[in-house]
């Protein structure tokens with residue numbers, strides 16, 4: 001492959017550095033995201049690296065009325081699975097409101113297909129790569145997106161409700177929507193990369 005040109009490189013840099021987590025509160029609840037656009041974003045996600053070509057990413061799409069079913073289910077399972085001492089009414093309310101603020105909720109699944117050859121960790125990593133492809137494509141499209149992982153998503157009850165296999169896992173929810181009019185992107189803040197590099 002030819003090296004990408006200078007223009008492409010700077011576009012990629014701009015997309016990567018301007019990607020931000022934008023929560024459902026800042027999404028325009030009245031604006032749906034077209035199915036064709038969602039499919040285009042997921043096509044990019046589908047190009048993630050994958051050890052052994054197991055392609056473990058699975059996307060459970062909730063749009064339109066099915067967002068309400070998701071919201072109601074999360075609230076119910078949160079009540080059922082949370083020990084009383086940890087239960088918080090505000091968290092339950094958020095779970096039942098957030099899906100309806102987003103144009104779509106993509107529930108992120110990991111389908112375990114690698115057997116003994118591919119460690120589970122690598123299947124989870126591959127899904128994370130796919131989600132990053134998704135997040136960058138979301139940014140490039142002017143959309144808002146956010147990976148959310150309340151403890152509920154890791155419960156067997158939620159996995160069963162989604163119909164996941166016994167070795168599969170849910171890795172979270174990706175909220176997707178158009179940003180509200182007038183929304184301004186927050187600036188990123190990261191500690192210098194030099195602190196995270198060891199030259200040998």
Ligand SMILES: Cc1cc2nc3c(=O)[nH]c(=O)nc-3n(C[C@H](O)[C@H](O)[C@H](O)COP(=O)(O)O)c2cc1C
Pocket residue numbers: 019020021022147148149150172188
């Ligand atoms: C695997 C994963 C799970 C996350 N889960 C949550 C979450 O449950 N709640 C939350 O507020 N943010 C969550 N985030 C988003 C982070 O809070 C966010 O990336 C971080 O604040 C940095 O902001 P930025 O994405 O805008 O750079 C998650 C991010 C990742 C990668």
